[in-house]
Amino acid sequence: MATQTPKPQEILTTLGHQPPSENWMDTKPEFRPGMYCHPVKIASLEGMGGKYAREWAPAEPDWKLPADWKGIVKEGLKDRLNRFRSFQVFMDICVRCGACADKCHFFIGTGDPKNMPVLRAELIRSVYRGEFKTAGKILGKLAGGRKLTEEVIKEWFYYFFQCTECRRCSVFCPYGIDTAEITIIAREIINLLGLQIDWIGTPVNACYHIGNHLGLKPHTFKENIEYLLSDVEENVGITIEPTFNRKGAEILFVTPSGDVFADPGIFTCMGYLILFEHLGLDYTWSTYASEGGNFGFFTNNETMKRLNYKMYAESKRLGVKWILGGECGHMWRVVHQYMDTMNGPADHLEVPKNPLTGTVFANARSTKMVHVTEFTADCIKHNKLKLDPSRNDHYTVTWHDSCNTSRGMGFLEEPRFVLNSVCNNFVEMPDTTIREQTFCCGSGSGLNAGENMEQRMRGGLPRANAVRYVHEKHGVNLLGNICAIDRASLKPLMDYWVPEVAVAGLSELVANALIMEGENARSTNLRGEEINDLREEAGLPPIDFPDPDEEGGGEEGDE
């Protein structure tokens, strides 16, 4: 039963933001194909020791909840109120001012009032009041309280898997109420009943047992990278031989497994490989810690810890000095705000020091993990990279700030510095849609499945709308980012809303501009596309590349 995603025009013409007349407690979500994710496979849930694994379907009336489901939820709620000050405070202090209402990309793209962050939180707050607070118990609806029912659970499932934990609302909230935090905890509670989506549950299980979300076994992981290297050989003309699980390397490199697997992430991955080759970096990949991302973060904090453990464990086993991390959004929120707390202290590592520039990354003194973009920025600043930004001249790039690195880290200028160093045409989207106000791709927090495409396209509408604005105004044809989920999800989003715009990770653009020793004429980019074709499309004169078949071809780059 393939579901048809409505056409862009259908969405745009039917979209409205007026709430209905009936009270929100009296409305129910409609489980319409395209707007929700499939339930988790039994084997995946059980593989992680999850309880109540069963066959069930969100659109069916009976969700086969465990016998004592009400007790489980109440206990789970109480337990988390005691363990998370954030949750307790956020349950208590919202004044429903509504400043967050129109900040959510899902509200903007669906018009569903329960996608207003305030109301999303009220879905759980109402139960907190109705089940735990005296006034709510006695006055019920009048005090904003309601009882826990199966309908409530279904509503939670629908709306807490229609929030990407992007934190945009929390930027505008006068009390800093963070819906991401509420969604994280709500999902923990929903998970207690064996309710999980497959796009989260299956990658988690694969990551735990096999090493990465995609379930690439060690030899396959290595083969995938070798396959990318054969493309590099063809398009750049250089041979790279990276190492895997090598003891005694200075640096362990970890990136989301999506980067070794799917277009356009693979080009970002080629970018890393070329960059490290350019620098002669003493680093190794690991097939065991072959996942930078952490879908455990979308499950519960215990699972997040179990998956994250491998990075430090592997760095210890291999005896590296520090860890370098690839481009990824939620990976970096976990590395930045959770990793050291969960699995540290990493006393077996040294404070990261760039072997080429001598820069000590004091900001990563405790985690001992450095972002590849800050590493690249440091190298560029110290003139350690030979760059020819004009190789990206056929691109007019705009920059998508990823939610997690922006609002859960503050990583804004480093990528811009790198971008400005490797390409000549960079324009910003409007201020209200970038940096800390950036819009989510609409598919974060494990929602980039295939079956919920309408939900994703609607959620990504504000992002796409801003891209379309700069596309029309400045001829933008490339959307840059530093996030694996972005690379996977912005591509279909652009294809749907702004098909003229391609998507690329930052390291791909870096590698396009890198002048490599022994390179060929570089008449194609990392994607194997002819530079002159791209230049023609962009209205630029062709470059007179030496004929690759002629003797000596592949010696010198373009002048």
Add this chain to the structure above:
Amino acid sequence: MSFIFSIIAVTALVGVALAGVALDLRYFMAVVLPYAALATFVLGVAYRVLKWSSAPVPFRIPTTCGQAKGLDWVKTNKIDNPCSTGAVLARMFLEIFLFRSLFRNTRMEYREGGKVRYGSSKWLWLFGLLFHWSFLIVVLRHMRFFFEPVPGLIQAIEHADTFFEMGLPLPGPNGLEVSLPLLAQSGVILLAAATFLFLRRVVVPQVRYISLASDWFPLLLIILIAKTGIIMRYVLKVDVVAVKKLTMSLATFHPALPAEPISFMFYVHIVLVCTLLIYFPFSKLMHLGGVWLSPTRNLVNNSREVRHVNPWNPEVHFHTYSEYEDDFREQMIEAGIPVEKEA
């Protein structure tokens, strides 16, 4: 329904106060109730704040709203992405006293042709700020009723609050203006701002949709408190000397009703204020305390630099490397990946 309920509730409170006057329950309303209300307020607020404080902060989760401290040459946004305790204090100051986050507010417009645009929207910030600041000044100004002599600070606040009145010729014949008290801006602004916030809740469909009785009720209560205060001061001209006798008797813990009669409006005012005090700790009004404890705002963003400790860091089972190698040893050897144990 919640709206109507709130109107009924505040009307009933006024009715109760009037009935109290009629039944001569003045001592109860002016002595017993204020003590009880104050005790509830103080203990209630303390309880709530202590309860929040006793819950741990397992993770360091500031919402970063600007550039983090990183490479030396990258300019840091120290306030919106605090890198030190001092910076957090600055961020909290701006948040609590100037509503920094609300100042960012934008308004989404969905235009024809499916275009989404965002405009600046500072009204909520402006009236929210006016509301809270004028409320604070009103409260501080009222402290004159509980001190003799009145401390200089409170006098100064009152002086500043009536500043615009000075030098203005007061209207009215027969020297009426002589007895007219100076107009305190704070009371008028409080009423105006509260009315704005109330109307905003009525008019903006999304905000109306999310509003509960617990949103309408305190707003209506505060509006009525401001109104009764203004009526007392300017229309009925309540015997302030008698009121001060009463309040000083409360403040010195020798409670006694003054011999002089005090207008019924005073009793209505005091019943409403006491209701607000009692209601406060059990309501959303506790955002006053909670905003200080919000982990997305009051933490330094230095979790890569300094390890944050989670007191309940859970014991979990890990999938170790040796278990992994046991699962894949043969394939690893075949693929030329180094292993710990040969097959």
